[in-house]
Amino acid sequence: MSSRRPEIPLIFLPNDAILPCQLYPMYIQTDADRELLEFAQRTGTPIGFVQIWDLFDSGECVPCEVGCTGRIVSQSEENGALSVLFLGEDRFRILGWSETLRRFPLARVEPFNDFPVDRDFSLDLERYGLQCAFETLMRYRLGLSDANLNVRFPEDPVSLAFAAAAYLDLASEVKQELLDMTDTVARLFRVQTLIHMAALEAEEEQLNLSDEPAQGVLPEDIDFWSRN
Incomplete structure (x- = not known):
């Protein structure tokens, strides 16, 4: 993930997550999500996927700190919805949220990697x-x-x-x-x-x-x- 793009659009996944190297199919139905895809494709910005959990079934959804970007492998229209196949790529950590007038969230992120390891x-x-x-x-x-x-x-x-x-x-x-x-x-x-x-x-x-x-x-x- 390029350090020149510290802000990425996010898609929240209730009680699910995308892993690097995982193929993840999704139906895009809302105008906000369609706008997000158009923005990402037009600007070349990675799309971030973050799991959100409902704390103690209280209705208060909290996003996880670490997520994964995904790139579009294929997309097609199906019965009024956009069927998109994503491939998980890079992990990231959310640093904060950006103010935006767009209908989708933007987050400031940094790469999240493993500690260096020697081959032993x-x-x-x-x-x-x-x-x-x-x-x-x-x-x-x-x-x-x-x-x-x-x-x-x-x-x-x-x-x-x-x-x-x-x-x-x-x-x-x-x-x-x-x-x-x-x-x-x-x-x-x-x-x-x-x-x-x-x-x-x-x-x-x-x-x-x-x-x-x-x-x-x-x-x-x-x-x-x-x-x-």
Whole structure:
């Protein structure tokens, strides 16, 4: 995210969050949100997505401090609404709010990154563990537990954790936890644990469906969405 654009328009997500590397479909129906998209596309400004929580079901919605920008992958009109597919990109921290006459909020933000980490045994161990866990999960989901999969994993460990997490059905608070983390190794371990849990659920579903071997279709490869 360029430091020359400290202000970005925000879309609030009630009890949900977008992760880097995650594809996120959304229907844009209000004039304010359409104006926001037009502004972002015209100026080249990133669109920020921030989760908001209803504190104690009081009706008072509070935005989280850390969010994620998203770029438009595709858009089309559907039944009077604008269907937009976003791809999560960069994390940011909200510094304050800007006064504006526009119908959408503008926030002053700064990049939010992990602390620098040296490549050592613990980092490589967690990377390898996550990759093995993810391949196991994909085999169970495809119904091909003994198949060899060709998964092209991101080289960057931060992107690896977020890209793998994007394949999981995560609760909103878990998504926010991953966004708020600044320890790369800890996030790799956390996502690896989440993948193991998802793999156990997928294995149990297969066992409950039938005693016959599953006849899944093996793809040529599995490729994560690239930011390029």
